[in-house]
Amino acid sequence: MHLLKHQWSRLARTAWANRQEIIKAGLGRRDLFKMGLLTSAGYLVAKRGLSTRAAYADDDDNVCSSPPTRAFYDLLPTPRDGTMKIQTPTTLTPTPTAAPNTAAGEGRKITHQAFTQFAPQKFYAVTQRAGYVSVSPDLPLQTLWGFAIGTPTENKPIDVPGPVYVAHYGEPILVRNFNQLPAQDKNGGFGLPSVSTHLHNGHTPSESDGNPCDFFERGYFYDQHYPNVLAGVLSDHQAPPGVDPATGGDINEAMSTLWYHDHRVDFTSQNVYKGLAGFYLLFNDHDTSDENTGFHLPSFPAYDIPMMFADKCFDSSGKLFFDLFNLDGILGDKFTVNGKIQPVLHVSPRRYRFRWLDAGPSRFYQFFLTDLTNLSAHNLFWQISSDGNLLPKPIRVESVRLSVAERADVIIDFAPFAGKTLYLENRLKQDDGRGPTDHEIRSAGQGNLVLKIIVDGPTVADHSQDPATITKFYDLPSTAVTPRVKRTFVFSDSGGGWQINERFFACNDIRFTVQENSVEQWTLINDGGEWEHPIHIHFEEFQTLSINGRAPATSPLVQTGRKDVLRLEADASATLFFRFRDFTGKYPMHCHNTIHEDHAMMLRFDIAPIGDTRQSP
Amino acid sequence: MPTITRRTYLALSALAPVAAGLLARESRSEDISSRDVIRNRYFPNLVLMTHEGRQVRFYDDLIKDKIVTINFMYTQCEDGRCPVTTANLVRVQKLLGSRVGRDIFMYSFTLAPEHDTPTVLKRYAKAYGVGPGWTFVTGSPRDMEVLRRKLGFVWANPVRDAKRSSHTGNLRYGNEPLQLWSACPAMAKPEWIAESISWVDWPKTTAAKPG
Numbered sequence: 001m002h003l004l005k006h007q008w009s010r011l012a013r014t015a016w017a018n019r020q021e022i023i024k025a026g027l028g029r030r031d032l033f034k035m036g037l038l039t040s041a042g043y044l045v046a047k048r049g050l051s052t053r054a055a056y057a058d059d060d061d062n063v064c065s066s067p068p069t070r071a072f073y074d075l076l077p078t079p080r081d082g083t084m085k086i087q088t089p090t091t092l093t094p095t096p097t098a099a100p101n102t103a104a105g106e107g108r109k110i111t112h113q114a115f116t117q118f119a120p121q122k123f124y125a126v127t128q129r130a131g132y133v134s135v136s137p138d139l140p141l142q143t144l145w146g147f148a149i150g151t152p153t154e155n156k157p158i159d160v161p162g163p164v165y166v167a168h169y170g171e172p173i174l175v176r177n178f179n180q181l182p183a184q185d186k187n188g189g190f191g192l193p194s195v196s197t198h199l200h201n202g203h204t205p206s207e208s209d210g211n212p213c214d215f216f217e218r219g220y221f222y223d224q225h226y227p228n229v230l231a232g233v234l235s236d237h238q239a240p241p242g243v244d245p246a247t248g249g250d251i252n253e254a255m256s257t258l259w260y261h262d263h264r265v266d267f268t269s270q271n272v273y274k275g276l277a278g279f280y281l282l283f284n285d286h287d288t289s290d291e292n293t294g295f296h297l298p299s300f301p302a303y304d305i306p307m308m309f310a311d312k313c314f315d316s317s318g319k320l321f322f323d324l325f326n327l328d329g330i331l332g333d334k335f336t337v338n339g340k341i342q343p344v345l346h347v348s349p350r351r352y353r354f355r356w357l358d359a360g361p362s363r364f365y366q367f368f369l370t371d372l373t374n375l376s377a378h379n380l381f382w383q384i385s386s387d388g389n390l391l392p393k394p395i396r397v398e399s400v401r402l403s404v405a406e407r408a409d410v411i412i413d414f415a416p417f418a419g420k421t422l423y424l425e426n427r428l429k430q431d432d433g434r435g436p437t438d439h440e441i442r443s444a445g446q447g448n449l450v451l452k453i454i455v456d457g458p459t460v461a462d463h464s465q466d467p468a469t470i471t472k473f474y475d476l477p478s479t480a481v482t483p484r485v486k487r488t489f490v491f492s493d494s495g496g497g498w499q500i501n502e503r504f505f506a507c508n509d510i511r512f513t514v515q516e517n518s519v520e521q522w523t524l525i526n527d528g529g530e531w532e533h534p535i536h537i538h539f540e541e542f543q544t545l546s547i548n549g550r551a552p553a554t555s556p557l558v559q560t561g562r563k564d565v566l567r568l569e570a571d572a573s574a575t576l577f578f579r580f581r582d583f584t585g586k587y588p589m590h591c592h593n594t595i596h597e598d599h600a601m602m603l604r605f606d607i608a609p610i611g612d613t614r615q616s617p
Numbered sequence: 618m619p620t621i622t623r624r625t626y627l628a629l630s631a632l633a634p635v636a637a638g639l640l641a642r643e644s645r646s647e648d649i650s651s652r653d654v655i656r657n658r659y660f661p662n663l664v665l666m667t668h669e670g671r672q673v674r675f676y677d678d679l680i681k682d683k684i685v686t687i688n689f690m691y692t693q694c695e696d697g698r699c700p701v702t703t704a705n706l707v708r709v710q711k712l713l714g715s716r717v718g719r720d721i722f723m724y725s726f727t728l729a730p731e732h733d734t735p736t737v738l739k740r741y742a743k744a745y746g747v748g749p750g751w752t753f754v755t756g757s758p759r760d761m762e763v764l765r766r767k768l769g770f771v772w773a774n775p776v777r778d779a780k781r782s783s784h785t786g787n788l789r790y791g792n793e794p795l796q797l798w799s800a801c802p803a804m805a806k807p808e809w810i811a812e813s814i815s816w817v818d819w820p821k822t823t824a825a826k827p828g
């Protein structure tokens with residue numbers, strides 16, 4: 001399969017020859033840019049006869065070729081600058097109830113299971129609707145779908161990404177989520193106005209999780225109850241050291257960077273691409289948002305900046321384009337961060353925490369810090385988390401790889417770069433939606449420059465702790481426990497859809513039942529040489545016992561910590577350790593390449609008092 | 618400018634409009650509708666033949682104003698997948714009942730038009746008990762190839778893409794005027810396929826409550 005993947009068509013060879021000729025002719029970057037051949041990010045425009053990717057397509061419209069846009073013009077929206085809004089509490093009328101308030105127009109069908117136990121202390125309203133959004137000064141305003149703070153009658157503008165939730169362990173909240181998206185025929189070409197907002201990877205009761213099958217229609221609302229509790233809070237199951245008897249739960253399973261996004265079955269890729277995603281940050285007594293306390297991580301929001309990466313494609317008229325009929329996965333040629341194409345961030349010469357999130361739909365990234373005036377430099381920084389969980393301690397890295405839905409919190413010290421300009425550069429080569437191409441890393445300056453970072457801010461005090469001196473965040477919970485059941489899942493393609501254990505997803509198809517308060521061991525196998533699948537399991541994070549029979553990698557491909565997305569490479573396998581606790585109900589496991597997810601690479605499992613022992617469910 | 622060959626020059630000159638893109642922003646004429654964008658991109662108005670020997674236009678006669686399902690098949694499918702897929706879709710057709718042929722239309726396009734003539738397709742449809750409202754379609758080999766590519770029954774791997782049988786497993790479903798399109802495995806359970814089609818159905822007349 002590997003060899004076949006690289007057989008070239010005649011057109012591909014022509015494209016390659018053309019590119020070699022450009023190189024031989026000594027055309028400079030300026031020449032190429034003037035001819036419209038080079039994008040502002042510095043890579044060749046995808047055109048038949050020039051790009052090998054384009055050459056595979058029958059005609060140009062099967063390839064993303066967006067209009068040119070200026071790079072590094074818009075500022076990166078941030079909570080720091082108030083350009084990325086922070087969600088604010090409100091009073092809800094009618095008062096939320098444990099049972100669905102059907103009479104008032106609630107679309108929820110299941111009663112909250114922990115509503116009185118973890119009574120919400122703060123209430124939020126958010127409205128999903130369409131609105132005009134600028135992604136670049138060189139493109140027309142886009143009609144996107146986003147989340148507006150407040151109820152429909154408050155009529156506030158939408159935010160894309162949505163507002164940031166700042167949540168705290170021990171403080172349960174409730175979000176009233178209104179669906180005011182446009183009617184079906186007003187979707188602008190893609191997107192279904194029927195939604196289920198998933199909080200990825202909250203320790204959330206099933207009915208508030210945003211299950212793909214718990215979608216609700218336009219005109220309705222849905223109350224989502226987020227207890228913000230540590231895993232283990234309701235469990236007497238092998239209470240490990242670190243369980244706080246006062247508040248319950250295992251502090252070693254505390255989470256930090258979560259995100260929310262639409263999860264509507266079969267339409268997730270379209271709806272998220274259209275804008276329905278945002279951050280949810282979770283703090284506690286250690287990760288406090290104040291650099292003077294706890295772990296002394298850079299203060300939010302001044303020095304703690306969430307960044308959502310999403311690649312997009314625009315049609316010749318400059319409108320956001322979604323390829324409706326693509327099964328491999330979708331790549332864009334425009335790189336947005338927090339909704340802007342190739343923005344700029346100004347920072348002071350001190351330490352910052354960046355929270356990186358790959359929002360998909362299908363692209364993998366490997367980010368480096370590039371100084372274009374010194375391409376041979378290895379600019380190191382610290383990775384402090386893998387997905388939602390802080391690592392046991394910071395790991396020094398030169399790069400971070402992310403697949404769809406993976407997150408990495410990093411700490412970068414800009415003090416040595418005072419007065420300089422750096423770029424966040426994706427050097428991972430990817431030619432189509434299947435996954436990165438042979439994991440090839442481009443040389444410095446040859447990748448996608450997604451963000452320009454100018455270190456020209458004033459010199460300010462830095463009370464955050466140098467990660468080099470941080471010896472511990474949390475301990476990894478012990479995995480020396482015999483699992484109640486070992487299960488195996490094979491991820492494969494069926495020539496027309498994506499499967500798990502040779503079956504497709506259906507909402508009412510309960511593939512297996514996990515026994516509440518038990519330990520399970522799952523082995524995930526990618527039975528294909530062509531596609532790489534970022535597999536996400538809702539509700540409980542896992543610890544990776546082995547990948548291809550070996551211990552998981554640390555830097556730069558950190559897979560050692562607790563995680564909720566497993567990057568399952570082609571022909572690879574991984575064995576994972578889970579503890580399932582606290583809540584019951586239905587949850588999915590699925591590929592987070594949202595194209596694969598929508599075309600059936602998903603399954604439903606339930607958590608219940610009595611589980612089964614199906615080994616290949 | 619350094620010299621380059623005619624081959625590369627042609628590739629370059631095709632890009633001339635791109636350079637003007639920045640200037641064109643202000644003057645861009647608004648709005649070809651998104652429905653037209655989809656039609657132009659995916660639904661060429663090719664002349665095709667049905668298994669009943671009827672000459673049709675792809676967009677005008679088969680897609681426009683309809684809820685549709687689309688799959689690709691060929692009658693001499695070597696790996697045996699087409700027969701089970703067709704049998705599965707027959708069950709879907711039964712579940713959808715009298716709406717098939719009224720506002721829901723099912724289409725199966727042949728990947729082997731040189732063999733699958735209207736007569737061959739008619740015999741095939743009859744053998745599987747295909748009811749009215751489900752049309753098997755053939756056309757010139759070139760047009761059928763254009764159609765396959767336009768509808769995205771395409772794989773990035775050129776070797777996989779060259780195999781006919783690699784395009785028989787998926788079912789596109791959509792509602793043309795409502796611009797709602799998705800896909801599901803053609804071998805998914807018939808009940809699930811029918812439910813999926815319901816998601817692109819006409820809006821329910823019962824008004825939702827205001828938020």
Ligand SMILES: [Cu+2]
Nearest residue numbers: 533591593596
């Ligand atoms: Cu996948």
